[in-house]
Amino acid sequence: MEKEVVPAVLSVINEKRLLGDKRTPVEIISKMGVFDARQKASDSAWLATGDNIIATIWAEFVSIGAGGRWFCLESLDASRRADGGERSALQLQRAKDRIALLKRAMDAGQGVRAVLQTNRVAIADLETDKAAKVSVRVPDDEEWHVARWDADEKIAVLVRGARGWVPTDEDLQAGLARGSVPAPEPEVVIVQSSPQEAQAAAVAYLTKHFSSYGYKAENVSSQQLGHDIEVFDKKGATLLKLAIKGTAPGVSTFQLSSEERAGAQRGDPWRLAVVTDATTPAAQHKIYKPSEIGSVPGLEALPG
Incomplete structure (x- = not known):
């Protein structure tokens, strides 16, 4: 929901929405080169024409770091939602597809074209509330890229703009507080019995x-x-x-x-x-x- 979005991010989204063409969320990704956009409208990442990779960036998850740089933490745990619950089979496949495309972009040193999106329900309910449809979706003029990929911690860092900047540890802690990455599962301690x-x-x-x-x-x-x-x-x-x-x-x-x-x-x-x-x-x-x-x-x- 818009009230969860950092004001600086929301300002850019609103300006883009007001000054841009009036297009539906499906029309936006279609114009960006997504084939069968209507059938794939509920996906969160797409391989478009020209091998361009497009990914949804949920504005509610975007943080502002040093120097005003935008970044977003991406969970690499496809099996769990942001709230820690298990994903359905369909949600799991969509998450896997998104992670695979982001990994492809990173390995190729390729940027990611982003669509900035806000939602009609609280971001924590994004995958569980049937009313969780797109509120606003706009194409971002700035390119994003994968600045960090930590398979052990199951976290990737997506950064908007030029390469070479990464969030500080303090920035990352603030980013984690936005809730895009599920909390680590508690360690299961197996007690040996006699x-x-x-x-x-x-x-x-x-x-x-x-x-x-x-x-x-x-x-x-x-x-x-x-x-x-x-x-x-x-x-x-x-x-x-x-x-x-x-x-x-x-x-x-x-x-x-x-x-x-x-x-x-x-x-x-x-x-x-x-x-x-x-x-x-x-x-x-x-x-x-x-x-x-x-x-x-x-x-x-x-x-x-």
């Missing part, structure tokens, strides 16, 4: 699981019966005798004790239940019949 922690979490998980269905799940693991919980129906009949094993970060394998193997040989209602990622919110389980334990992932043979 076998005892994985086992306890697996037993607790399955006890809760069966209880939530109205069954009685009794923990008998301390009795060394060859199974860890017994599951009863509402009438008290035994449905399952479960030997439980848990895997988790740091715990990828497990063994069956001699009592558990004896339980498997006795057969029904004995089962082996394996809970993967037992210590995490992603825990899930699978139950195996005695005849299937030879192919259970993670099950080690007894030593000797």
